[in-house]
Amino acid sequence: MSFLHSVLLPTLLSVFVVSAQAKETDNLTGRNKSLPDSTEIFDREMNKRLQELQAEASAEGISCSDPRKLRILFHDLNDARFFIGSLESWAEDNSEIAKREMTAQQSVYDGVLDNGWVFNRLKLASTVKVNGQLVGTDKFGHFIDQGFEFYTPYRQSGYRMSTALHSSLGSEKGYSGGASTGTISYADAMANYQGILFYHALAEGPNPYFRCSQGKWTQVREFRWADYVDAGWDEGLNCSVMASPEAQAKFNANLAKQGQTCPADTDACAKLNTRYAAFDEYVLSPECRKVAKAPVGSYGGGKPSSGKSSTGKSGKGTR
Secondary structure (H helix, E strand, C coil): CHHHHHHHHHHHHHHHHHHHHCCCECCCCCCCCCCCECHHHHHHHHHHHHHHHHHHHHHHCCCCCCHHHHHHHHHHHCCCECCECHHHHHHHHCCCCCCECCEHHHCCCCCCHHHHCCHHHCECECEEEECCEEEECHHHHHHHHHHHHHHHHHHHCCCEHHHHHHHHHHHHHCCCCCCCCCEECHHHHHHHHHHHHHHHHCCCCCCCCEEEECCEEEECCCCCHHHCCCHHHCCCCCCCEECCHHHHHHHHHHHHHHCCCCCCCHHHHHHHHHHCHHHHHHHCCHHHHCCCCCCCCCCCCCCCCHHHCCCCCCCCCEC
8 A cells, every 4th residue: 555655646646747748749740731720619619718817807896907816817717627738638638620630649759758668658748720820738837827827926026027927937847848748849938928028918007908997807809819829839830959969869860851951941930039029038939040030020911910919008018
């Protein structure tokens, strides 16, 4: 009994927790195969959740002077269940959403994750297409859960984004990635960053989602994933880094067998380098940062929306 409690149960629990919380995704295998875009479906679901927030905030009588409680309530309503993000679970279970599914053995992670034992037998997070980008469903869990987690150091540091992003990347190098699956995902870190921006914009800043009307929090603009999801969420562009040289070598060999390279599109990395120059070390992978920056103003077809600026109280992000 002592062995069961002291060794076996903690080991099994750690495997369950890590497998659930630290899923990986493969945006490289089958990359050139067509995958329908599901942005409209994701937008509709997020706005449904914001409407649920409005109703619950009204029922609980959350004061217009306390946007903090509105953020907490949104997270409580959409928190992870059994270590899997609620929006990730919704996406995985939704038959309307086109997905690319595979196990680690079928992917570029074959023989890479945890020496190819436990994690090679698990299903990876599915790949979906949102805002024209290939992203893992796990990124939506990062956006909601880790975005909330790292909003606290952002606010407590006087809106210094670098403080929050340092903690975010530290978690990827530790319990959320390097120390669990052996993979450091900069795309996860990017989703964390965008989640921080979302939580600030929920009820504060120059263009919030909620304002007070007749003493109640009211949604005043619709949520669009296009304001947050870009090429930085795509692990085929914002390449992950393996925690050991041996795992990195195996990952690179798997890529070569597929005739793939990472980043798959250096032009996309050049534009990311321009867009995120202020915080590149925290949200862009070393391979992506090697690419020269694109000319200013070349990102996409226009300027970023209001959701894309790292704003604090003054409307100015701080390093």
